[in-house]
Amino acid sequence: MKFKCILNGCAPNVKARAEELNSFIGTYLGNAALTGSTILFYANQEDRPALHDLVPTKSVELVRVGGYQPEIILDALKCTEDKEDTFLYLFPSGVVGAELAVRWAFRKNGSSLVHVEQMTLEKGGLMAVKKAYADHVRATFRLDRQPFCISLAKGSVERVPITGRENLQIIEHDLSGLNGDGFVRDTQWIPAEQARDLTGAKLLIVGGRGLETRENIRQLKEMAGAMGAEFGISRPVALNAWEPMHRLIGVSGTIARPEICIAAGISGAAAFYAGIEKSKLIIAINTDPQARIVKAADVAIIDDCMAVMDELTKIFMFDCTEQA
Amino acid sequence: MKILVCFKAAPNVEMLLDEDWVVDKKLLIDTSFVRNDLSAHDESALEMALQLSDASRDLGMHVELNALTVDGPGATPILKTLSALRFATAVRIEPGADFLFQPTAVASIISQYIRLHAPPDVVLFGSQSDIGENAKTPLLTAEMLGWLCITRATRIVPTDEEHMTVTHQVDDGHARETVRVPCVISVGDAPCTYLRKPTLRDRLSYGKKPIAVLAEEDFQLPEETETLMDLEILRHERDAAIIAGESPAAKAKVLYEDYLKPLLSRP
Ligand SMILES: Cc1cc2nc3c(=O)[nH]c(=O)nc-3n(C[C@H](O)[C@H](O)[C@H](O)COP(=O)(O)OP(=O)(O)OC[C@H]3O[C@@H](n4cnc5c(N)ncnc54)[C@H](O)[C@@H]3O)c2cc1C
Ligand SMILES: Nc1ncnc2c1ncn2[C@@H]1O[C@H](COP(=O)(O)O)[C@@H](O)[C@H]1O
Numbered sequence: 001m002k003f004k005c006i007l008n009g010c011a012p013n014v015k016a017r018a019e020e021l022n023s024f025i026g027t028y029l030g031n032a033a034l035t036g037s038t039i040l041f042y043a044n045q046e047d048r049p050a051l052h053d054l055v056p057t058k059s060v061e062l063v064r065v066g067g068y069q070p071e072i073i074l075d076a077l078k079c080t081e082d083k084e085d086t087f088l089y090l091f092p093s094g095v096v097g098a099e100l101a102v103r104w105a106f107r108k109n110g111s112s113l114v115h116v117e118q119m120t121l122e123k124g125g126l127m128a129v130k131k132a133y134a135d136h137v138r139a140t141f142r143l144d145r146q147p148f149c150i151s152l153a154k155g156s157v158e159r160v161p162i163t164g165r166e167n168l169q170i171i172e173h174d175l176s177g178l179n180g181d182g183f184v185r186d187t188q189w190i191p192a193e194q195a196r197d198l199t200g201a202k203l204l205i206v207g208g209r210g211l212e213t214r215e216n217i218r219q220l221k222e223m224a225g226a227m228g229a230e231f232g233i234s235r236p237v238a239l240n241a242w243e244p245m246h247r248l249i250g251v252s253g254t255i256a257r258p259e260i261c262i263a264a265g266i267s268g269a270a271a272f273y274a275g276i277e278k279s280k281l282i283i284a285i286n287t288d289p290q291a292r293i294v295k296a297a298d299v300a301i302i303d304d305c306m307a308v309m310d311e312l313t314k315i316f317m318f319d320c321t322e323q324a
Numbered sequence: 325m326k327i328l329v330c331f332k333a334a335p336n337v338e339m340l341l342d343e344d345w346v347v348d349k350k351l352l353i354d355t356s357f358v359r360n361d362l363s364a365h366d367e368s369a370l371e372m373a374l375q376l377s378d379a380s381r382d383l384g385m386h387v388e389l390n391a392l393t394v395d396g397p398g399a400t401p402i403l404k405t406l407s408a409l410r411f412a413t414a415v416r417i418e419p420g421a422d423f424l425f426q427p428t429a430v431a432s433i434i435s436q437y438i439r440l441h442a443p444p445d446v447v448l449f450g451s452q453s454d455i456g457e458n459a460k461t462p463l464l465t466a467e468m469l470g471w472l473c474i475t476r477a478t479r480i481v482p483t484d485e486e487h488m489t490v491t492h493q494v495d496d497g498h499a500r501e502t503v504r505v506p507c508v509i510s511v512g513d514a515p516c517t518y519l520r521k522p523t524l525r526d527r528l529s530y531g532k533k534p535i536a537v538l539a540e541e542d543f544q545l546p547e548e549t550e551t552l553m554d555l556e557i558l559r560h561e562r563d564a565a566i567i568a569g570e571s572p573a574a575k576a577k578v579l580y581e582d583y584l585k586p587l588l589s590r591p
Contacts, residue, residue, distance in 0.1 A: 011494070099473075103466075127553065132456060134337050136345065139555050284564065289566075296562055308579075
């Protein structure tokens with residue numbers, strides 16, 4: 001039985017996604033008598049040499065396309081996969097993986113599930129686990145119809161570096177002529193503002209709706225800067241456009257793994273909490289002792305978060321000058 | 325230009341207490357006693373449709389807004405609000421069963437509705453519903469209609485009668501694309517898209533319009549290809565130590581000395 005990984009090499013951060021897939025394969029398909037290969041799309045010839053390091057399987061089809069557009073990728077997959085009897089397609093986490101998994105399954109008359117955290121193969125079917133009920137619940141689904149197309153949930157596995165690519169089997173396709181039906185008249189790519197990697201941050205300070213104003217958020221960000229901490233926000237703050245979306249923490253944003261996380265003025269909704277639950281120490285500052293975050297933290301202060309953070313910054317700065 | 329927005333009301337589950345989280349034999353969780361809100365992304369989709377209509381008017385183009393939900397009578401207050409916000413139609417299709425985890429059925433009903441009634445130029449969706457979190461309905465609808473699809477839009481600007489410029493999230497950034505209609509667009513995390521409130525006068529003049537209700541029996545349902553097998557409630561408890569103190573300064577001092585300093589000073 002064959003499985004295939006589908007990777008979009010047009011995105012700058014494809015390596016992280018490839019390492020996630022590598023980890024997922026190792027965990028859930030490692031011992032099965034399966035052969036896996038990868039279909040890797042790319043647009044720029046300059047990227048071509050580095051592509052080998054992105055392949056989590058023993059063979060790869062490198063497919064050159066004009067650029068990332070789902071219609072183009074789906075057409076390209078149709079060309080390369082027409083005669084294949086692949087039973088499982090694995091798509092990485094992220095926007096593109098989720099989109100392609102569902103549409104490709106529909107076109108292949110298979111079944112799909114996105115944001116998958118775990119899977120098990122069963123006779124004739126596949127069981128897969130994902131979140132539901134605004135992330136309060138883990139739901140298990142059975143996929144009934146092959147091919148099974150699943151995309152991974154962000155941060156569900158620890159990345160595993162890809163090694164030993166010397167004997168990689170490579171097939172090349174040039175499908176840069178596909179144009180996706182001319183649906184898109186022009187495209188402009190806007191790269192994400194250089195988002196800092198919060199994964200290994202020592203201290204992460206996150207501000208929520210409890211801060212109430214843009215000015216308070218600005219001040220909290222300044223305090224974070226003074227303490228050498230990374231700064232994040234919850235969804236309502238991002239929706240108010242008080243800070244750019246790339247600072248969003250949670251299932252829709254960054255899944256952080258800092259040593260210490262201070263959640264200020266945040267209620268601790270499950271979809272947010274998923275973004276900080278891997279922190280070693282969670283500190284909540286909230287005026288409401290009943291707030292969900294208070295139970296889900298290691299340490300809590302019941303008080304106005306701006307007042308506490310202001311004092312904390314002063315103490316921190318004082319201590320730093322003392323030590324210097 | 326004619327726009328249809330598909331939305332799903334969702335109970336605000338953040339209001340449930342720990343003891344309310346119980347899975348019954350039919351794999352359902354009773355959420356009937358908490359307030360129904362719009363799914364987060366659907367609220368953004370509805371507001372973006374209104375903003376698109378405002379911007380088109382400034383360009384001398386007319387936009388007709390329509391709203392559709394496949395849901396029980398609990399969605400009626402939202403439909404009435406949409407009427408008051410001058411949506412031309414606000415339609416509810418009464419489902420025969422609970423479709424929380426059946427995006428194929430929902431997409432099939434929506435695409436049949438679109439084919440039967442004068443098709444819109446653009447169908448707007450949220451990118452995922454709050455409770456089902458399937459993140460599939462817009463994509464499946466696009467496939468069923470054979471229409472093109474843009475996902476996770478954060479900004480839509482009208483260009484002319486047949487085109488619009490859509491900024492949308494892709495991996496590691498955004499893309500801004502001018503696309504032609506008809507198309508399906510799902511809305512992602514879009515700043516400044518809290519749904520506006522209708523004026524009292526519009527509530528009185530337009531909000532009283534009866535809501536059209538159709539029955540699910542009028543539609544054919546496809547076979548589902550995924551089946552829900554189990555639900556497990558997640559509980560996050562870390563037993564927080566509460567730092568007591570007379571003032572914010574006193575509490576901050578304990579936090580710093582006892583917790584932050586020892587961890588931060590480690591290499
Ligand atoms: C599919 C889906 C995905 C989502 N993804 C995300 C995501 O990635 N990230 C995210 O953040 N949210 C996400 N959400 C939204 C999430 O469910 C919550 O709505 C959101 O996290 C609430 O943000 P908040 O805690 O800042 O605001 P609120 O829930 O309004 O909480 C504000 C808190 O501040 C406290 N407070 C008020 N005043 C003060 C004060 N002066 N000092 C201290 N505390 C004070 C209050 O007691 C309250 O607890 C998602 C939702 C869905 C359905
Ligand atoms: N029952 C429904 N009626 C109308 N629209 C729906 C329904 N369920 C989902 N949708 C739309 O499809 C989007 C994605 O939902 P889902 O695939 O369930 O995550 C939602 O944000 C809504 O816009």
